Amino acid sequence: MNDAPRTYDVVVIGAGPVGENLADRTRAAGLSTVVVERELVGGECSYWACMPSKALLRPVAARAEARRLPGLAASVAGPLDSAEVLARRNAFTANWKDDGQVAWLDSVHLDLVRGRGRLDGPRQVVVDTPDGGTVRLTARHAVAVCTGTTAALPDLAGLADVRPWTSREATSAQQVPESLVVVGGGVVAVEMATAWQALGARVTVLVRGGALLERMEPFAGEMVADGLREAGAEVRFGVSVTSVVREGRQVRVGLDDGGELTADEILFAVGRKPHTGDLGLDTIGLAPGGWLTVDDTCQVTDIADGWLYAAGDVNHRALLTHQGKYQGRMAGAAIAARAKGEPVDDAPWGAHVATADHGAVPQVVFTDPEVGAVGLSAQEAESAGHRVRVVDYDMANVSGASLFGDDYRGRARMVVDLDREILVGVTFVGPGVSELVHSATVAVAGEVPISRLWHAVPSYPTISEIWLRLLETYRG
Template sequence: MTEDTYDVIVIGAGPVGQTIADRCRAADLSVAVVERELVGGECSYWGCVPSKALLRPVLALADARRVDGAREAVTGVLDSAGVFTRRDRYVSNWDDSGQAAGVTATGAALIRGHGRLDGRRRVSVTGPEGHVVSLVARHAVVVSSGSGAAIPDIPGLDEVRPWTNRQATDSSEVPRRLAIVGGGGVAVEMATAWQGLGSAVTLLVRSRILAGMEPFVADEVERGLNEAGVDVRTGVNVRGLRRGGTHGIVAELDDGTTVDVDEVMFATGRTPLTGDMGLETVGLTPGTWLDTDDTLTVTAVTGDWLYAAGDANHRALLTHQGKYQARIAAAVIAARARSVPIDAGAWSTFSATADTLAVPQVFFTDPEAGSVGMTERAARAAGHQVSVVDVEIGDVVMGAKLYADGYRGRARMVVDDSRGTPLGVTMVGPGVGEMLHAATVAVVGEVPIDRLWHAVPCFPTVSELWLRLLEAYRDRS
């Protein structure tokens, strides 16, 4: 067994691990990055990138059909083969050599194999051929191992072999009938994509879709799914699965009904990939999320050497938040390595405050849904005295009317009345995702409403929505 020493060891080479490695190398720290699958991780090959590559043709076609003169030019259906070829291009045909070269170009060492903690500041890596390498970290070990699909224990799973997000994003065959179990972002996006590609999709939701967002988002997105042909069934649970006929699958629901499909996908949450990572060697429980403070330091391990960033810490299961955490963690590691005092106050360089106060998210459904910060319910539960203003985008924003004939969408701003600053913004409608960052800046910057009056939106853009929200706040009764 060989043993090598580095300043920082990163377990997981997805977007989060790559960002940590890059920032630590920029701080002149030596770095080893350990990866057991593809460099680039879930996001690059089975998550964000392939799902959006599949969704964009569906949404582009929907946009064209919303404009008089353009809709008449739209004939036929999507070319699924062309869509899959586009997807394959964006995932580099599941070849990670380009991203691997990007890691080593920073000067980091890329070690392929299964990394496990092996005590304080130690990592053992079992390579593809069984060779074991022992790594020692001078300053930090970062767990950025991501998460995997969580599938409930339902009778018939072994027989049916259901899809997860991986099969839903790497399949190149369009199932005639597809059931999707779940109501979160992955479920509604994949329902949008596969219905657009030609599947007859049934969406099975335990409560309501996108339950963490403002209630009106669920109403609009569900209406859009129904209009596209998705059979949305809320308030149901799958109690069993079985094979029916030659190739079909029967999903048995708790209301006594059944659904006959060719494939079934579960999008029912995520689970940490920490079950075989040696957590027990540092006093942690295998298979659990790793709790951290705002410096991304694991709180249950003493010595300020173990960090967790990205999905592994369960703070915000979004790639952009994971990369944000990676930037914070790298700054903290570099500062501690040089004995620089850490100021972890709100919005400091060393504090991942946005994970609780200003998480932006976009779901690429038809219509799109986006939000940042607190919902009305969350703000009131936190004790804020708030005003809530709503705007029907297509009624009052000329840019939206020009964007799509009969534009249908809604926006809400939640304002802290005691400070006169926005706490949260939620939007649903075609193309709203591209407006979300303006809302993020306003929430993170705690920009007073009085000041936002002087941020003049261009006419006639959909961004004029901001003016209408401010007017609605001014005119509230």
């Protein structure tokens, strides 16, 4: 059954955190807005990424920190209660029900259409609803694509029959496998290896390249690899999977070095691809399955008349939830401004332009040790033509770090643009460093001169004293 066509000022495809933020901005500006969602309102982050993964990892970090404190270490010597950890994870996903998220949409007066939305020409969206019907939506001002990404899988014969884990299965599994092979060396791979090893699985990490977290400072991957090995995981570099076969309850994994492994489950964490294959891009002259290229207002550059926007992972600018939400806010504000004939690029505070995607992107890897970074690595800064000085410091020599836990191991680096004497990149590795990242983000995004940072006095005795030590080292 087909519903009568509906017209709104803005149609948002995808009700994850990016789409929610964008729609909230346009609706608050007085534009009628509808959100289309094919799965759960709240999206990947709420049910299969940020929230469940961090719920799995927080007990791991808490136990590791407790084990470094005399007087407490003996009390946490035993294994994690996996059932309790998984139950708490389930609670954070609302048991994969989106009633609370739908209630929020209702509270801010956003309409919701459930079903698979696809473009059908300029400003047109057709939604195939779960009951077999069709809803046609027309946008007066803008259609915003916020469909994110999905896990990429290698082209291996018989892979579907193996029923491999992707990030979704890794964050939602209800039982701990006895053994798990993790293929990949990025954030998903190291975080899930950390979590499932701590929950009792025997984990083997297979990395095609020569390092973990290759896009970050080299010492970050080295320290995370050391942490995984100390926890009992095996980490192997320079090896690729050539075959997979499920035999009963086990997966047999063939390797390019002639070796072979068996495990209960195999997780492929080898990258992401845009969720645009069935979005109807061909009806507006774009290639299905591709990334959507945008400007700093998240307006798609290859579409005439400026009615199409793409925010979040789907535009390939910064595949992180917080950056996607930021883009959603910027795009929503830009859509509203243009609908009202107001300026965009010279708006107060630059409020409609997503400039933070270019050089001040923060990221935390919730392993043991944690990794926190913002901006450029030393190699990236040099490749970009900056004249830089790299300042390193052993975080074990910071009073707050030694109080945080015995045998504290960590490292910090700041990358200084010598011509402007500002920071273009900062990286921390060590227990508890995730809470240092925003201070670094302010320094990098704000281009705060080092001469002013010297007067931002860190509280004593906290780990944030690392800022003083870095600046002292820089001054000599």
